[in-house]
Amino acid sequence: MSPGNTFAAELRKAATLPASGVAAAVALLGSSLVTVLNSVSARVALDAGRAEPGSLTSPFELGYAAVPLGTVGAVVLGVTVMSSEYTANSADAGGGRQITATLAASPHRLRLLLAKALTVVLAVAATAAVTIPVCVLIARLVVGDAAPETVGPQEMLHRFLGAALYWTLTGLIAFAVTVFTRSGIVPLVLLTVNSSLVSFSLLLTNVTPLAHWLPDMAGRRLFGGLGTVEGGLDTVPGAIVMAVWTAGLLAVAAAVFARRDA
Amino acid sequence: MSPAAAVRAPARPAARLLRATAAELAKLATLPSAVAAVLATAGAGAVVSAALAWSAVDAGESVSAVAALVRAVPYVQAGLVLVGVLAVAHEYEGVQVRTTLAAVPDRALLLAAKTAAALVASALTAAATVGAATASAAAVRLLLEAGPVREAAEPWTAPGAVAYLALVGLFSHAVALALRHLVPALVGVLSLVLIASPLLGGLTEHARWLPDRAGALLYDPADTVLTAGTGALVLLGWTALVGCAAAVRFARADA
Secondary structure, three states: OOOHHHHHHHHHHOOOOOOHHHHHOOOHHHHHHHHHHEEEEEHHHHHHOOOOOOOOOOOHHHOOOOOHHHHHHHHHHHHHHHHHHOOOOOOOOOOOEHHHHHHHHHOOOOHHHHHHHHHHHHHHHHHHHHHHHHHHHHHHHHHHHHHHOOOOOHHHHHHHHHHHHHHOOOOOOOHHHHHHHHHHHHHHHHHHOOOOOOOOHHHHHHHOHHHHHHHHHHHHHHOOOOOOOOOOOOOHHHHHHHHHHHHHHHHHHHHHHHHHOO | HHHHHHHHOOOHHHHHHHHHHHHHHHHHHOOOOHHHHHHHHHHHHHHHHHHHHHHHHHHHOOOOHHHHHHHHHHHHHHHHHHOOOOOOHHHOOOHHHHHHHHHHOHHHHHHHHHHHHHHHHHHHHHHHHHHHHHHHHHHHHHHHHOOOOOOOOOOOOHHHHHHHHHHHHHHHHHHHHHHHHHHHHHHHHHHHHHHHHHHHHHHHHHHHHHHHHHHHHHHHOOOOOHHHOOOOOOOOOHHHHHEEEEEEHHHHOOO
């Protein structure tokens, strides 16, 4: 198969996977629901005139605050693109794994992995491109004229791109880890825990400052403007560190995938 | 021997339940991913609790081993979720559930046996994890020669943590029985417990009725409305609610 066809095939497989749809829906609906809750409580406070100074009231801030939660959707997308290949079919259908058919159709393993990685990037970026504007729109509809918009268009674009980049890199890290493990359990548990408030990386920063160089801690300032723990790397160096982690994990995944029996 | 003598007398219900539960436990104990999940959870409990104790002593806080355990529980509950989900998901990964139903055709009995086995597995994992976490925090305190603890821990904190973690495993088991698939059950419960619950806790006081927040009162009673006992009942109520839906599906739907 030509590289283009391989990519088209992978895209089609991901698009028809039920888990991809659910992951995208979780990212979209989960973030939207939180935005609704956030904006309604902000609106109530504004209308009653008890909005505390310094609290987030501008529509963009309210919508954007829900975006870090959507990271779970990116993790599920990255994991299932790979783990679905290794899930055994029903025994009625021979109990085989899709990976054998995939490798027979596109024997060039690096090309296949690249196509899959590009699929993850595209799926996560598309989810981000829908989710973040929808959240901001919801916040704007709920808050309305009660609070002025304090974020300029230029800054909005930067913060949107930062969040989309964080999601994409997290999706790729989940994908690379799933290439090693072949089952989705370990990356799902590990990365969901790390996207939450009880993150292992956050805990490690209390023990050693080196933990600020872990991918999720380094990249966390990509969600610009949101409150986060003190210390660690700045936005751009942090993003570079996270991207280097992603590239490194993908390179190791490629080496493993190219040399290992399916 | 007459043919009639070869047919064994039907066992009493209690004996049949015991036998079916033993079979479910044997399946779990020989499932590599379940054993790995149990060991990894206990190991994670020890490491996380040691790290928490370490950073607390470093910061000059006076933290007992049990207090470090309380802080470690939110981290290790992911492991209990995994144990509860795996107990169901492995049946539906292939066609093992059909073999299971051929061996134990009484679906109500099988459901009871599965639930009992999941509760035993969760409770053992929870006890091992809490034990490992407390021991490692105590070891770190000895190692760093931490000063005496000013506030003595309540005696039922550690048993409360075991009970909470075991019930979280049971809740995940009910969710997995209702959903039948590993990924949605795992992601669903983890998102609820780790992401939605802290978030809603910051937004509204009604979040105290969420399963994990209510159950957490078992080891950390800080709520004004619910107590440890009623909190545990709320968590059990959620489990029963999801479990009823799961039971209807299990009894009525095709395997």
